[in-house]
Amino acid sequence: MTKIPPAVIADLRALLGERVLTETGALAAYGRDATPLFRHAPDVVVQPLTTEEVAGVMRIATRHRVPVTTRGAGTNLCAATVPLSGGIVLSTTRMTALTEVSRDEMLAVCQPGVTAGALNRAAAAVGLVYVPDPGSKEASTVGGNVATCAGGLRGLKYGVTRQYVLGLEAVLPDGEVIRTGGRLVKDVAGYDLTRLLVGSEGTLAVITEITMALVPNPAAARYGVAYFESMADASEAVRDIVASGPAPATLEFMDAVCIAAVEDFAHLGLRLDAGALLLFGDDGEPDAVDRSVARMAEVCGKRATHIELAESVAAAEDLLAARRCNLPALARSGSMTILEDVTVPRPKLAEMVAFVAATADKHGVRIGTFGHAGDGNLHPTAVVDGDDQAATEAAMAAFDEIFHHAVDLGGTITGEHGVGAAKLPYLEHRLGPEQMALLRRIKGAFDPLGLLNPGKLGS
Amino acid sequence: MSEQTGPEQSSPELTSPEQTSPEQTSPGDGGPKGIFSKDLLDACISCGFCLPACPTYAMTGQEQSSPRGRITLMRLLETGDLAPDDATLAEESSLCLGCRACETVCPAGVQYGHLLEEWRDEQWSGLKRPWIVRPLLLIANRKWVLRTLGLVRRSARRRSGAADQPTLMLGCFERGLFPSVSRGIAALDPDLAVDPDQGCCGALHAHNGELEQGRDLARKLGERLPGTIVTTSGGCAAHLADVIGRERVVEASEWLLKQNLDVSERPLRVGLQDSCHLRNGLGVWKEPRELLGRTATYVELPSAGSCCGAAGTYALVRKKESKAILAKKIAEIEAADLDLVIAVNPGCLRQLQTGLRKSQSRTKAVHIVDYLRGHKA
Numbered sequence: 001m002t003k004i005p006p007a008v009i010a011d012l013r014a015l016l017g018e019r020v021l022t023e024t025g026a027l028a029a030y031g032r033d034a035t036p037l038f039r040h041a042p043d044v045v046v047q048p049l050t051t052e053e054v055a056g057v058m059r060i061a062t063r064h065r066v067p068v069t070t071r072g073a074g075t076n077l078c079a080a081t082v083p084l085s086g087g088i089v090l091s092t093t094r095m096t097a098l099t100e101v102s103r104d105e106m107l108a109v110c111q112p113g114v115t116a117g118a119l120n121r122a123a124a125a126v127g128l129v130y131v132p133d134p135g136s137k138e139a140s141t142v143g144g145n146v147a148t149c150a151g152g153l154r155g156l157k158y159g160v161t162r163q164y165v166l167g168l169e170a171v172l173p174d175g176e177v178i179r180t181g182g183r184l185v186k187d188v189a190g191y192d193l194t195r196l197l198v199g200s201e202g203t204l205a206v207i208t209e210i211t212m213a214l215v216p217n218p219a220a221a222r223y224g225v226a227y228f229e230s231m232a233d234a235s236e237a238v239r240d241i242v243a244s245g246p247a248p249a250t251l252e253f254m255d256a257v258c259i260a261a262v263e264d265f266a267h268l269g270l271r272l273d274a275g276a277l278l279l280f281g282d283d284g285e286p287d288a289v290d291r292s293v294a295r296m297a298e299v300c301g302k303r304a305t306h307i308e309l310a311e312s313v314a315a316a317e318d319l320l321a322a323r324r325c326n327l328p329a330l331a332r333s334g335s336m337t338i339l340e341d342v343t344v345p346r347p348k349l350a351e352m353v354a355f356v357a358a359t360a361d362k363h364g365v366r367i368g369t370f371g372h373a374g375d376g377n378l379h380p381t382a383v384v385d386g387d388d389q390a391a392t393e394a395a396m397a398a399f400d401e402i403f404h405h406a407v408d409l410g411g412t413i414t415g416e417h418g419v420g421a422a423k424l425p426y427l428e429h430r431l432g433p434e435q436m437a438l439l440r441r442i443k444g445a446f447d448p449l450g451l452l453n454p455g456k457l458g459s
Numbered sequence: 460m461s462e463q464t465g466p467e468q469s470s471p472e473l474t475s476p477e478q479t480s481p482e483q484t485s486p487g488d489g490g491p492k493g494i495f496s497k498d499l500l501d502a503c504i505s506c507g508f509c510l511p512a513c514p515t516y517a518m519t520g521q522e523q524s525s526p527r528g529r530i531t532l533m534r535l536l537e538t539g540d541l542a543p544d545d546a547t548l549a550e551e552s553s554l555c556l557g558c559r560a561c562e563t564v565c566p567a568g569v570q571y572g573h574l575l576e577e578w579r580d581e582q583w584s585g586l587k588r589p590w591i592v593r594p595l596l597l598i599a600n601r602k603w604v605l606r607t608l609g610l611v612r613r614s615a616r617r618r619s620g621a622a623d624q625p626t627l628m629l630g631c632f633e634r635g636l637f638p639s640v641s642r643g644i645a646a647l648d649p650d651l652a653v654d655p656d657q658g659c660c661g662a663l664h665a666h667n668g669e670l671e672q673g674r675d676l677a678r679k680l681g682e683r684l685p686g687t688i689v690t691t692s693g694g695c696a697a698h699l700a701d702v703i704g705r706e707r708v709v710e711a712s713e714w715l716l717k718q719n720l721d722v723s724e725r726p727l728r729v730g731l732q733d734s735c736h737l738r739n740g741l742g743v744w745k746e747p748r749e750l751l752g753r754t755a756t757y758v759e760l761p762s763a764g765s766c767c768g769a770a771g772t773y774a775l776v777r778k779k780e781s782k783a784i785l786a787k788k789i790a791e792i793e794a795a796d797l798d799l800v801i802a803v804n805p806g807c808l809r810q811l812q813t814g815l816r817k818s819q820s821r822t823k824a825v826h827i828v829d830y831l832r833g834h835k836a
Contacts, residue, residue, distance in 0.1 A: 023546050023547045024545055025545045025550075026521065026523045028540070029532060034507055036504075045521075045522075047520060075510075091521075113520070139506075139507045139510040139511050327566060328566030331502075331567045332502070337504050386501065
């Protein structure tokens, strides 16, 4: 039994042939993304290959009033791609054409299903880099990165995905194709619809082609690690580093819970007696990188209990590995991992980390916090027994307080993961009722029938 | 739809995560069926890092053909939210190559290979097993058949070694298909003991829905052959190590590297096809490369580390997909202009030989033992 009319399936099959999935098991697999606790199967999954096919799918959806949820690799952590109202999941994983990589214009043009890793390798082949560096870059698609405005480890110096999108091609719900922005760095004609679509989580249009700016590959990169007695000390070091000169590329932190979990998992020789650690690093011209890293080490030295510089590439890889394996290291200690994503102004970082720890204690939940110190972006990560309903509820209650507190400190409910369904209940606290109303009017202008990703932004 | 686990959403207005929480509204009985080890299934955090490593996901771009998607299916099978006769379950349990490439990139350390074995143990029991696999399992389970096969095809003959010397494992299908391999390694290392009555390690059974029998056969082989066991097949090595312990199992290239073979150099361009289970299961991949690099011009094939489509019985059960994977591999080998492509596992060797013969390639596929024997100084 399906909730959508059989005519929809027939129309989709006429358009896409075998690239229409209706088997119960297949639909179940598309019922979730990387977010725990959210699950809802679609009625049908389609895999278009071209913009014309996407337009065809949207025309069918509009004709029959069927909701459409666009999905890349489904690596997001905010349930942005869970089709809460069923309907069509429009999977972009077979739209993998990398149309162009231009050294001269320093840009690439691709379909949304290309992975961020593949785009990066294509850029590297001509000596360029695709800068946004989400942890999931090998799996996640560029389309998904754009739709959620993904971030990563280099945000402080290089920003998030938004800064690199030059132009988009997108399909509106009625099947019309629009092109926003283009290939120009300077182009101020009209409303900035490109930026409006970036981070819109598939609620305004289906992105079908992306023109992405690339930058020259930095000649060198160096890293170091500083240990502190407390997160408060580490946070002050972050403030001093940022105040002392140009923003470095990398300024990451881990709290004591994370240090213990990572060391237990990866045996990298981290100091278990520390209350927090900062991983710092920079990239660019070799002598500038040396100066930058030396400056950061000196600033950290005023408060750190111990500092180590990575003398070799292998040692640097170990440090980066320590930061990257936070999630798996924490995940190994429980059956369900809830990785969240709040951002606060940098001066409030220590206060926020302390609040997370106290809230975790209060609710009896194990929460480790790591994240991007340089841009105030924290990932409090709860590890709970998924079978224990009470524990799950305790974690949700803790996060409820954490989200509210982040906003009260002048921060936000998501720095890089997106809002999705998971954070939508907190959005109004961040934006206020007037802006929420405006968001809904914008949504209505693009998608008057409310077909695109219902239950998410603009709902 | 039976897998529909969220509440009906008549309106898109959604206010709290609890409303979409699946656990309270599950239409299945939600109780564990005991098909899977709970801790293995729980380890997956659904992050999707496995997607780019999976050859079948690359083929279809479909979630259910990815390791994460398959684990979602397993979870729904375990809770009864997906019927055991569900078509996707049947399709995906056989579409998976079992190459375990996903394990090498999994941040959470999910033991996917074990989950797949448990899955097939449930899904492929009795008459549901692909018919083409059944006679193979029977043959491999009969010692006298293997012994006769060894005699007819003249694999390595019985010989006893010194007390602390390792024993050669005689792969069951290798005895029929490539008997020169066991003769070859016996010639390269005259101290290896050979016992023709050893039977089969059970890898074939474990991978094809006879998990307990597969483990039982490995345990018996471990008892029959004391001390270190040297294998010439990646699949057998990984399965045997899994059951009787890694410390007792040494794969041929690992072993031969330690023997400091006196090998001569030849003006050949040589490439390698990794055995998935050797590379992803045991972490052995540098050793064969080093052996080859000492003897010829070694050329790294771009996809040397990913499955050739042989995958145990896969080439028999999923002919179409196996051929599609092989076609890319052969094109790559042709482009590399190799004299020889070396395999470290009989299944891969047979697959490559078939592909190269059909495309009338000048490149020949050879087992690493045969290759080294031909190049012994």
